[in-house]
Amino acid sequence: MSQSMVQDALAGLVERNPGHIEFLQAAQEVLGSIVPVLVKRPELARDGILERLIEPDRQVIFRVGWFDDTGAIRVNRGFRVQFNNALGPYKGGLRFHSSVRLDTIKFLGFEQIFKNALTELPMGGAKGGSDFDPHGKSDGEVMRFCQSFMTELWRYIGADTDVPAGDIGVGEREIGYLFGQYKRLANVHTGVLTGKAPHWGGSLVRKEATGYGLVYFAARMLAAAGLEWDGLDTVISGSGNVALYAADKAESVGARVVAMSDSHGYVYDPQGIDFHLMRRIKEDRRDRIQAYAGERSGAEYHEGAEGIWTVPCTVALPCATENEMDEAGARALVASGCRLVAEGANMPCTPEAIRVLHENGIPFGPGKAANAGGVATSLLEMAQNSQRIHWTFDEVNSRLYGIMNRIYDQCREAAEHFGKPGDLILGANAAGFVRVARAMLAQGVV
Ligand code: NDP
Ligand code: 2IT
Numbered sequence: 001m002s003q004s005m006v007q008d009a010l011a012g013l014v015e016r017n018p019g020h021i022e023f024l025q026a027a028q029e030v031l032g033s034i035v036p037v038l039v040k041r042p043e044l045a046r047d048g049i050l051e052r053l054i055e056p057d058r059q060v061i062f063r064v065g066w067f068d069d070t071g072a073i074r075v076n077r078g079f080r081v082q083f084n085n086a087l088g089p090y091k092g093g094l095r096f097h098s099s100v101r102l103d104t105i106k107f108l109g110f111e112q113i114f115k116n117a118l119t120e121l122p123m124g125g126a127k128g129g130s131d132f133d134p135h136g137k138s139d140g141e142v143m144r145f146c147q148s149f150m151t152e153l154w155r156y157i158g159a160d161t162d163v164p165a166g167d168i169g170v171g172e173r174e175i176g177y178l179f180g181q182y183k184r185l186a187n188v189h190t191g192v193l194t195g196k197a198p199h200w201g202g203s204l205v206r207k208e209a210t211g212y213g214l215v216y217f218a219a220r221m222l223a224a225a226g227l228e229w230d231g232l233d234t235v236i237s238g239s240g241n242v243a244l245y246a247a248d249k250a251e252s253v254g255a256r257v258v259a260m261s262d263s264h265g266y267v268y269d270p271q272g273i274d275f276h277l278m279r280r281i282k283e284d285r286r287d288r289i290q291a292y293a294g295e296r297s298g299a300e301y302h303e304g305a306e307g308i309w310t311v312p313c314t315v316a317l318p319c320a321t322e323n324e325m326d327e328a329g330a331r332a333l334v335a336s337g338c339r340l341v342a343e344g345a346n347m348p349c350t351p352e353a354i355r356v357l358h359e360n361g362i363p364f365g366p367g368k369a370a371n372a373g374g375v376a377t378s379l380l381e382m383a384q385n386s387q388r389i390h391w392t393f394d395e396v397n398s399r400l401y402g403i404m405n406r407i408y409d410q411c412r413e414a415a416e417h418f419g420k421p422g423d424l425i426l427g428a429n430a431a432g433f434v435r436v437a438r439a440m441l442a443q444g445v446v
Helices: 002-016 021-033 035-040 049-053 102-118 139-156 172-186 206-224 241-252 275-284 290-295 305-310 327-335 351-359 373-387 393-417 424-442
Strands: 058-067 073-084 090-096 125-130 162-165 233-237 256-261 265-268 300-303 315-318 340-342
Touching: 002 021, 002 035, 002 049, 021 102, 021 351, 021 424, 035 424, 049 424, 058 102, 058 139, 073 090, 073 102, 073 139, 073 162, 090 102, 090 172, 090 373, 102 125, 102 373, 102 393, 102 424, 125 139, 125 162, 139 172, 162 373, 206 241, 206 315, 206 340, 206 373, 206 393, 233 241, 233 305, 241 256, 241 275, 241 315, 256 305, 265 290, 265 305, 275 290, 290 300, 305 327, 327 351, 373 393, 393 424
Parallel strands: 090 125, 090 162, 233 256, 233 315, 315 340
Antiparallel strands: 058 073, 073 125, 256 265, 265 300
């Protein structure tokens, strides 16, 4: 019965979302794994919950016209998918990358519902973005794009309605320009965006939060496997916001980060990545990771991002983008003795990669649990904004630490409760689903 309800919902989904491959992949993973939940608690599938959960509340698509530095007119497409607000105002990042399509935003918005639910904080799920690519654009171009983007978006968002933040291609600079335009249009200075710089309304630790949270979450996974961070060789894909601060925290708890990547290739540094050098290259200079190998003796650069999984390591943290680790990547990790994989990015491991890790008994931390520290700290930023106060770094960091530990506990307990101890995918999906479904049932059919 439960199995057939899930199958019916998925069949409808395929029919209604042709070509939306990533969204189908994300929905399939969640619905496919919660069958044991529906068997034990059939009341949670009442009132068309499954069908309503996989249909976004609202999807907005708009044109973003702007002038580049030569005076030429450019046109991009903007998106905001407000997926579900049963638990609180819509919340989720904005992604600016040339690959962004409606499919991308739907998959990310869907994942965000369950991730936000796992934080136990009052947030619904949403995502947005554009196919605009900030790489190689001047500050003026980025500013004009952000102003035009916000001129459309502002009417759909608000501190109690929908609170966007950063994601790929959107960091403190973009959030600043977006906020500046929102403030002009709405004439209010509220917490309508998170990821603001701390000197004008942002929260300390928000920039570091996703990476730090990932390392706190992985520490619990390691402990369950009888390991601890100290001395472990670690491979981290990406070198953006999540990857950099995962590397920072991993190093500070004694791990040695031996490889990092960007979309062009990866660096291998047997002495352990020099975080400060990497941060200067990627965050301050917005340069390619290749520059690292030129400035650090003993480090090697290899063309091709996917080769990073061939670097031997005990822990692998994919922190770049979706489907970046495929079956071959997972097999390479298994062959070199990897003992743990935790996702810093959203859906970075393909279903085949996850199957290989599972078959080889490698503990796996799914992104919607392991990378929830960023959005959790966004909520802490919203809380400070609405109270007009500013917490210290230690205050925010210790709250983040507590939240990541509670997320791990929920995943572990839900996996046990629903009959698959250690299966953190089931645990995360089940714990998130139960919370969202109960709220939807209480709020009636809409
Ligand atoms: P950034 O833009 O700061 O960094 C992205 C990194 O991934 C860069 O190193 C980029 O390389 C690389 N990358 C992007 N696209 C590709 C690709 N197609 N192939 C290989 N590498 C690629 O983004 P974030 O660090 O913020 O986000 C990384 C991941 O983490 C995403 O999946 C995001 O959704 C997720 N996430 C982000 C959170 C946040 O708070 N920022 C919170 C939770 C999850 P290059 O420099 O060459 O572009
Ligand atoms: O994927 C994510 O959780 C984010 N990009 C962060 C979202 C947020 O609202 O802080």
